[in-house]
Amino acid sequence: MKDHKKIFILVESILAVMLIGLVIRMFWEKSGESRYKIAVIIQNSDSSQWASFKYGLKMAAEDQNIELSVVSTGGTFTLEEEQDLLEAEISNGADALIVQPVPGREAEEMLRKMEKKVPVMLAVCAASRETEDSTLPVTGPDNYAIGKSLAEELWKDYGGNIEGKFFGIIAGEDGSQALASRERGLREVLESRGAKIRWSVSGVHAEDWEQSLKSLSKVEVVVALDDRSLAAAGKSSAANDLHGALVYGIGNSTEAVYYLDTDRVQCLIVPDGFHMGYQSLTELAENLGRYFHQIQSQEVSYTVLRREDLFTEKNQELLFTMSQ
Template identity: 55%
Template sequence: MKNSKKMFIMAEALLTVMVIAVAFIMVREKNGKELDRISVIIQDSEDNQWAAFQYGLKMAEQDLEVRMSVVSTGGALTVEEEKSLIEREIDNGAAAVIVQPVPGAEEMLRKMANRIPVLLTEQTAAESGGDSRLPVVEPNQYAMGAALAEELLKDYSGSLDGKVLGIFSKTGDSQAALERKRGFLEALKNTEASISWSVAAPFSEEGEALLEDQPAVDFVIALDDNSFTMAGEYAAANDLHGALVYGIGNSTEAVYYLDTGIAGCLVVPDEFNVGYQSLTEAAEILTHYFHKMHDRTVSYTVLRRDTLFSKENQEIIFTMSQ
């Protein structure tokens, strides 16, 4: 008799918990129609380098049936401007944000993550691990830099004796640029390559003057898309003194300079999947209450002029043109 009564009480308790859980889910779904919007904040959102990234976002939005909006930004952002944009999106009903972090924004973003789920499109300088580290979706930045150096070595039978290089980045104060440079230099540390100069423009500054005033080199190593396309433009106008461009980029303009022979090699991060997987990860936390967002690492591809029109490479180029 006692066991029967005990089982009855346990069943009632379980039923009560289930009713509460169902009610919670129903309320969440009802309210979620207006709240489950994910905002995306990136530097200079209209720049062509974001075409594949935004295409990935749009495809994920369709597949996942979530709402997504890319905040319009006209150029580089300061920490305060990025903070203001996030706060505005929260006030307008955003349930999560995907952010390209501004250098120096680590502490601000961690504080924002106490109010709303925050997912990064690239790592920040202070993100060294631990529970406070914000989740990120990005390619292996160090590996891309190393791959670029390896491709350069392949073209010269493993020897760069007598070759002079210049390294250029228009996002030189970002952690991504620093990791790419580190990977490139460490892959060349046992070679005879000579680094004549290494210049970098912070997010908030232009890079034209930095590039045009440098001594002549054999190769200009461009560490980001804007650097690559600028170096390509200079080389096309014979303003790089015959230097060949090798670099990392993800726009149709970058592909153009490879196709015309101005660039020797282009390493392309899979920005389509950065967008797709970022939205997937952010959406997961909105549909599963106890989900914890995780890091995701996407791939990269080495493009060469002679294989540019392979089926696989054409699919990559297609995402850049959307």
């Protein structure tokens, strides 16, 4: 009887080892046969504002032996268009997705459904404007802190006195969580120190910015919350269409740097696009390669650029990634 019990235990042990081996093989077999594929869907992907982000993706893909697919998109898209793009990439074999989400709770719900099919990492910000409503991981900067930092730089330039000064705020996109957080941080500092926000404009099409900025009432400073609006403000400043207003803003492109270098922008804050790309892909790759690795949100830094220190040694790497 004891011999039968020993044999039974031995057989069970062998079966358990075989089962563990089978599970391990299932999760690791791709590494020896084919590479994992990660698809990236961002709005207006060919814009120069994504250069450093895509360079970071490329470097991480090489380091992690990942097949990278950045979907070509010619501009902004709707929730339905984004969903179609995501489903198409999954059908084409994507094992994970990096997504710049369309703003809104409906987008958040759609992305949660996608997450049940493949791992999802959001880029720049969450879909929902209310951060607590989001459960999906995000790789991006602290957008609220960026808004506060920009306001602090502006306050310092005015010698610590902005009481009674009039400001205008512009943003290229409408409703995103990133821009809402940036504006909230900016307003908290400016308004607490006596500044007046005369107007806030968002969602203007690129070709309409020039006329829109001309028609707005006069302010001392125009603050641009994203790369597209900063480029528009820089261009209008160069054409003397801002009624003498100074320009401060947030951007990622070589065009934004150009306007800083030509003194059309007084201060530029640059979120670290390279590490946003690198860390988002690396985090997904680790999840794909290690079944029990839970995807975590990743915060990236940002840099305050001034014309006088634009080409210093400490900023060379940043400028290099933006030009790739």
